[in-house]
Amino acid sequence: MDHVRKDSVEFSVSETSENFSYWLNRPYIGGELRKELEKSTLLVIPSENFRGKDGPYFPNSTEDFLDFLRSNAREGLVPDICIDDSQFKIIALHHDLIVLGGIVVTAIVAPVAADLIGEYIKKKIWSDKAEEPTVKFNMTVVETDGKAKMMSYEGPASAFRKTIGAQLNPKIHSDKPSLEKK
Amino acid sequence: MTFDDVKTLLGEVRINYSIRKSPEISSALAALKERAVLDGEDDAAEELCCHEQILTIQECYLKAFAQMKTGEYYEAWCVLEKAENTLSWLLTNYPKYAGCFELRFICATVPRLQSLFPYKYFISPEFLIRTKRCSICEKNISIRNPCGHRVGGVYKGKICHREVSDIEVLGTAIVANPSQKYSVVFLSDPATKERKDQYNYSVVQYLISRLAEPFDGWSHEVTKRRHPHSRYSFVGRNEKCPCESGMKYKKCCLLTDGVLRPHIQFTFQKKPLLAAEAVEYSE
Ligand SMILES: [Zn+2]
Numbered sequence: 001m002d003h004v005r006k007d008s009v010e011f012s013v014s015e016t017s018e019n020f021s022y023w024l025n026r027p028y029i030g031g032e033l034r035k036e037l038e039k040s041t042l043l044v045i046p047s048e049n050f051r052g053k054d055g056p057y058f059p060n061s062t063e064d065f066l067d068f069l070r071s072n073a074r075e076g077l078v079p080d081i082c083i084d085d086s087q088f089k090i091i092a093l094h095h096d097l098i099v100l101g102g103i104v105v106t107a108i109v110a111p112v113a114a115d116l117i118g119e120y121i122k123k124k125i126w127s128d129k130a131e132e133p134t135v136k137f138n139m140t141v142v143e144t145d146g147k148a149k150m151m152s153y154e155g156p157a158s159a160f161r162k163t164i165g166a167q168l169n170p171k172i173h174s175d176k177p178s179l180e181k182k
Numbered sequence: 183m184t185f186d187d188v189k190t191l192l193g194e195v196r197i198n199y200s201i202r203k204s205p206e207i208s209s210a211l212a213a214l215k216e217r218a219v220l221d222g223e224d225d226a227a228e229e230l231c232c233h234e235q236i237l238t239i240q241e242c243y244l245k246a247f248a249q250m251k252t253g254e255y256y257e258a259w260c261v262l263e264k265a266e267n268t269l270s271w272l273l274t275n276y277p278k279y280a281g282c283f284e285l286r287f288i289c290a291t292v293p294r295l296q297s298l299f300p301y302k303y304f305i306s307p308e309f310l311i312r313t314k315r316c317s318i319c320e321k322n323i324s325i326r327n328p329c330g331h332r333v334g335g336v337y338k339g340k341i342c343h344r345e346v347s348d349i350e351v352l353g354t355a356i357v358a359n360p361s362q363k364y365s366v367v368f369l370s371d372p373a374t375k376e377r378k379d380q381y382n383y384s385v386v387q388y389l390i391s392r393l394a395e396p397f398d399g400w401s402h403e404v405t406k407r408r409h410p411h412s413r414y415s416f417v418g419r420n421e422k423c424p425c426e427s428g429m430k431y432k433k434c435c436l437l438t439d440g441v442l443r444p445h446i447q448f449t450f451q452k453k454p455l456l457a458a459e460a461v462e463y464s465e
């Protein structure tokens with residue numbers, strides 16, 4: 001069941017073939033747009049199916065999220081979104097999870113991206129309410145040779161930074177298996 | 183009424199809430215804002231807009247308190263939801279106001295009050311949105327070339343939001359943590375089709391009847407405690423256990439010295455109204 005608020009962290013890391021060139025070659029990306037997207041180091045990506053309905057779709061918060069990334073981009077982070085204006089469609093879900101969807105990011109800017117997203121989530125928590133919001137988010141980190149790993153996070157907003165941060169800092173966590181579940 | 187007068191009235195809400203005239207404060211703020219916009223003083227208009235929202239938050243909280251006093255619980259619930267949404271807008275965009283105008287008290291109290299309500303499930307729709315417009319410039323939203331107006335930002339004294347023009351409802355669901363909490367699941371009377379309120383509000387009632395004033399402080403702690411079996415003599419051994427574990431009574435709490443039920447302990451800052459010695463609520 002994907003619609004419940006979570007107290008515990010669900011985190012997994014898996015190999016994926018969905019790197020930058022996979023997304024740049026999706027059928028809904030035209031030649032002009034592809035050239036534009038090649039300059040980016042962080043790509044907000046859609047989901048292509050929602051309960052049997054063909055996408056691409058983005059979560060409700062995408063406009064706000066991308067605006068935050070654009071206005072706070074730093075240290076080589078060039079954010080963009082993997083869609084044409086005419087095909088930008090949103091699914092607004094019926095629960096109060098903070099659904100950020102997915103991003104693909106180069107390994108070099110991944111730590112900066114994780115920091116920024118952490119800041120974004122922190123901004124969304126406006127009070128110490130009884131129940132903390134749940135964040136749902138995917139981040140695919142692409143090495144220079146095109147090899148990619150996808151991290152999926154679903155859990156309390158406050159644990160996001162630590163969980164993703166630990167994964168991105170291999171010096172401390174070098175012995176972690178590639179697939180883990182806490 | 184000057185802006186300073188308004189700020190004083192809003193700041194002293196704890197003592198003046200029953201005598202201040204909110205419509206007058208509201209129209210004073212609107213007039214001051216209109217003036218500021220005409221004079222091109224956008225910053226002043228923004229500040230006035232924030233104070234309009236602060237007035238809304240205070241009024242919602244006071245209204246909900248009064249409604250709970252008179253037993254209009256669902257109405258109070260909706261007004262609390264509005265207070266929560268307005269607070270969320272104000273404090274994510276202008277955290278500097280968190281410490282003034284009793285907002286700290288309201289911000290802490292609203293979710294605690296909500297947690298005492300018996301509502302657990304809500305009707306919530308899912309949408310597919312194809313086109314949205316900016317409320318400020320009225321242009322359709324372009325994700326690649328944004329108009330520059332941010333949702334929740336204040337432009338010439340107006341809060342920017344999105345107007346959805348092409349939308350499809352994909353379905354509705356009953357969920358525990360909806361995107362908005364207005365749609366409580368009620369039963370309806372099959373004969374009159376009228377809403378039937380099947381909920382038990384005794385916890386809210388217990389608390390509110392003991393608070394003399396809206397800004398009297400209180401806190402609560404929820405634990406579980408075993409209540410004597412004599413209270414549940416109407417439940418058969420083979421029926422479901424009153425602790426709501428889903429098991430049979432005889433295989434659950436009947437094996438122990440009582441039925442495990444929520445127990446709420448309230449602490450009041452001032453001497454509570456009514457039976458002062460009974461500051462515990464058990465259901
Ligand atoms: Zn605009």
Ligand SMILES: [Zn+2]
Pocket residue numbers: 423424425426427434435436441442
């Ligand atoms: Zn039991």
